[in-house]
Amino acid sequence: MTSRNFAVFMREMASSSSSNKKKKMVKDSTWSGLPNHITEMIVDHLGFLDILRFGSVCHSWRSVYTQARRRRRFQPMVLFEYNLRKGTFGFFSFEDKKVNWIDIKGRHPAIHCAGSCESWLVLSSPSHYNYFLLNPFTGARVDFPYLNRHGVDNFTKVILLDSPIDITTKKTNYNCHVVALNLFSTELNVCRLGDAKWNVMELGHEHFLGSLVYFKNQIYTLSTNGELWIIGLFGPKLRATAHTRRVLIDLTIGPDIQKECYLVESEENLFMVVRIKRISLRKTVRFFIYKLVQNPGDYRWRREDNLPDDQALFLGRFCSKLVSITEYGGLQGNSIYFSDDKLLQKTRVPEYPETGIYNVRSGSITPCLPFDLYPFDLPHIWITPSV
Incomplete structure (x- = not known):
């Protein structure tokens, strides 16, 4: 040239x-330069993760995204695969029927997951033996106090009594209380975010199941001998007062049947859902639903034949939630979306998680996920995304 x-x-x-x-x-x-009413219509048709991507396009779109995340509530997703050390998470959304992968590149490595609280995973640090909250969608982290007592290192259920992040300042909410339970423990572990240590509460000699909910300013849990414990917290040092109510359930159970109980709170009611599994098949075959009826001096469970047609129940050991299908698209009404209830640990023989959708009226069970579970053998966790 x-x-x-x-x-x-x-x-x-x-x-x-x-x-x-x-x-x-x-x-x-x-x-x-698109008008806001156009971008708002676009956002209203996007799933949660697509909305996150939408907000990163430009400044004007981010302002629309900020408003959208405040006015919209998002339905639970299922976390079906995760590598805690590398920080990779696989989610399936029922809203848009899509699999989404998030990679936070191991910035918060962990060795154990104790489930979820709304949009937060409860994880155990690999080096300091303390637990922390992680929002896998934003990468936000909130640390719990260090475990101050030997043997208290395997939480199997954790609940938050408030949001761990202040909505206005976006910083840690030090008024948020945390309640943790060990499997078959006789005590509760309680702290306020920012505390130097956990407050361990001995509640007697009863062993508790993994179900634990916060309902109408009190904590509810079930004991292994069929009692409902109602626990109130009071005072600056979080002292507890507790009383029990015998839970009576008339269920005829054969030798090949295993029963699991879950507490689920809604705005006005507390439910107990009983899961019936056939041991020989390692398979769930039925659910029973009970509503707690409280009268002065009388607590009893009343059998409910159905859920409302406009509601669906997400059920699991680590997180259970009743939602409106009119508010969330893509869900079946009067149905229970159930995930596996085994503990988060590897077994010698791979046992793939059992998930499904139980139609309460017909008793039929259909697949929950549109893909083969192999090789995803970790228990599935419901998580409700938010930022």
Whole structure:
């Protein structure tokens, strides 16, 4: 190529580059200049993770995204695969029927997961033997106090009595209380975020199941001998007062049947859901639903034949939640979405999680996920996304 032709070539390239840059600027400014009512309509048709991506496009879209996340509530997703050390998480959304992967690149490595609280995973640190909260969607982290007593190192159920993040300042909410339970423990572990240590509460000689909920300013849990414990917290040092109510359930159970009980709170009612599994098949075959009826001096469980047609129940050892299907798209009414209830630990023989959708009226069970579970053998966890 002669020097003259080379000079012409470079001018043409510069002109082309400038033209492309102008076209790109026009294109970008066209998208960013869309009226807010148009972008709001777009956002209203997106799932949660797509909304996160939408907010990262430009400044004007981020303002629309900020408003959308405040006015919209998102339905639970199922966390079906995760590598705690590497920080990779696989979610399935029922809203848009999509699998989404999130990689936080091992910034918060962990060795154990004690379930979820709304949008937060409860994880155990690999080096300091303390637990922390992690929002896998934003990477936000909130630490619990260090475990101050030997043997208190395997939480199997954790609940939050308030949001761990202050909505206004986006910083840790030091008024948030945390209640943790060990499997078959006779005590509760309680702290306030920012405390130096956990407050261990001995509640007698009863062993508790993994079910633990916060309902109408009190903590409810079930003991292994069929008692409902109602626990109130009071005072700056979080002292507890507790009383029990015998839970009577008339269930005829054969030798091949295993029973699991879960507490589920809604705005006005407390439910107990009993899961019936056939041991020989390692399979769930039925659910029973009971509502707690409280009268002065009398607590009893009343059998409910159905859930409301406009409601669905997400049920699992680590998180259970009753939701409205009119508010969340893509769900079946009067149905129980159930996940596996085994502990988060590897077994010698791989046992793939059991998940499904139980239609309460018909008693039929259909697949919960539209793909084969192999090789995902970790227990599934319900998590409700938010930022």
